[in-house]
Amino acid sequence: MVTAALQTRMSGTPAEALDRARVAAARVRDPEMPMLTLVDLGVLRDVAIEDGRVVTTITPTYSGCPAMATMRDDLQRELQDAGFEGAEVRVSLTPAWTSDWITEEGRAALKGAGxxxxxxxxxxxxxxxxxxxxxxxxxxxxxxxxxxxxxxxxxxxxxxxxxxxxxxxxxxxxxxxxx
Structure with missing residues (x-):
């Protein structure tokens, strides 16, 4: 449910706010392979609005991936900078990430970076x-x-x-x- 306060703070309709949140989340880059966004890498699994706030879900490439904390912090910061105070970043281990989730754009970016x-x-x-x-x-x-x-x-x-x-x-x- 999107509250009136959230709609005012985010400006526009709930659908427009969700689109803006998705665009903001899509800007976040992988800290270990900065030629890739979290979308390119297939780590960003979902962007939604729940109970009046933006909630994102990310899945680590490995369950012990040391970059997850940085990904989470960067994603939260990017959403906050886009006007989404109190955005939540959830880490989901299921389904397990697979390299098949890397987009074609991501594969091309990897190849372009050698x-x-x-x-x-x-x-x-x-x-x-x-x-x-x-x-x-x-x-x-x-x-x-x-x-x-x-x-x-x-x-x-x-x-x-x-x-x-x-x-x-x-x-x-x-x-x-x-x-």
Whole structure:
């Protein structure tokens, strides 16, 4: 329910206020990959008005993602700056985030920044087997396009990225993992 006070404070109809809140939320960038917005990354799951205030829902890429607090704070600040005092940011772990939620615009932004975007996430029926071997991925160098690449480290500068090196141009590059 949208109260008269909220409507006055936000100016316009409830639908216009919700549109403004969505636009404000869509401006927030990922702190670890600033070429992506939370929308591009698929982390921003919902923007709604509940009980007279804006409520957003975000889902972390990993349940222990250290950037979640910054994402939450940046989202709350952006909404406040847009006139939505008391906006609430909820963190939801279900459904679990998947790299398939990254938008096409986000994938293009990653590639443009020299980061290899993820392929399609693996589909699992039942329990996921634990393997200690590196994940085999079909990807190409973000600089020269060569498919002759090797895994340098399964763990890059963030938990959601792996490090690769091109064996043709010898340049290292990051790859966003398929989850």
């Amino acid at each position: 980061i290899s975007p993820p392929g399609q996430a693996p589909k699992h029926q039942g329990p996921v087997a634990l393997t200690l071997m590196p994940t085999k991925r079909a990807l190409t160098c973000t600089l020269c396009g060569s498919a002759d690449v090797k895994l340098s480290s399964e763990f890059g500068p963030t938990a959601c990225k792996a490090m690769y090196q091109c064996l043709d141009c010898l340049e290292p590059f990051q790859h966003v993992k398929e989850i």
